Amino acid sequence: MASCGGGGGSEGSDVCSCTPAAPASQDFRHAEKHVPLPSSTPVQTTVAQILGWAFGPDPVDSTLRTGRELTLYQVTTAYLQNARLINFDCDVHFEISDVPDKNAPRVIVETPIDSEYCPSRKAIADGLAQHHFQLQYIFSCNTSPAAIHR
Numbered sequence: 001m002a003s004c005g006g007g008g009g010s011e012g013s014d015v016c017s018c019t020p021a022a023p024a025s026q027d028f029r030h031a032e033k034h035v036p037l038p039s040s041t042p043v044q045t046t047v048a049q050i051l052g053w054a055f056g057p058d059p060v061d062s063t064l065r066t067g068r069e070l071t072l073y074q075v076t077t078a079y080l081q082n083a084r085l086i087n088f089d090c091d092v093h094f095e096i097s098d099v100p101d102k103n104a105p106r107v108i109v110e111t112p113i114d115s116e117y118c119p120s121r122k123a124i125a126d127g128l129a130q131h132h133f134q135l136q137y138i139f140s141c142n143t144s145p146a147a148i149h150r
Contacts, residue, residue: 015125015135016118018090027089032065033112042074047098050075050107081106083128084136089113092121092135 024030053068078096081104085092090113097104111117125135 015085015092015121016113018085018087018113020090020113021087022089028061029059029063032063032069033110034114035065036116038070038072040072042072045073045075047075047078047096047105047107051105083133084138086138
């Protein structure tokens with residue numbers, strides 16, 4: 001019988017002290033996600049613009065970052081529709097939209113557990129707590145990416 005197992009953290013715990021439930025070798029494109037942010041000025045964009053980007057070929061686990069993946073983007077105005085901490089890899093997932101409508105199209109922004117992201121993760125969690133929102137701690141056994149269909 002398969003099991004996710006382990007993983008540290010729980011709802012309300014420090015968003016920077018999570019222990020992934022799975023080894024890095026099971027995290028899809030782990031090496032490509034765990035890199036420093038580009039030092040360049042962010043390109044301003046919107047959720048609608050991101051959703052309008054053309055799909056490229058599906059990457060495999062060893063596909064290097066190219067194209068848009070090498071650019072730092074900033075969405076200056078967005079509405080948080082959902083936020084959760086995934087125990088599989090300890091990423092925090094933020095679902096954002098351009099408008100405050102629960103049925104609005106969304107994109108997911110992920111922040112990895114890497115120390116570079118810790119101050120931002122804590123600030124966001126603290127800001128959410130001021131609005132009586134606590135990150136959901138999601139136990140996930142997913143070890144492969146799901147197909148995305150438009």
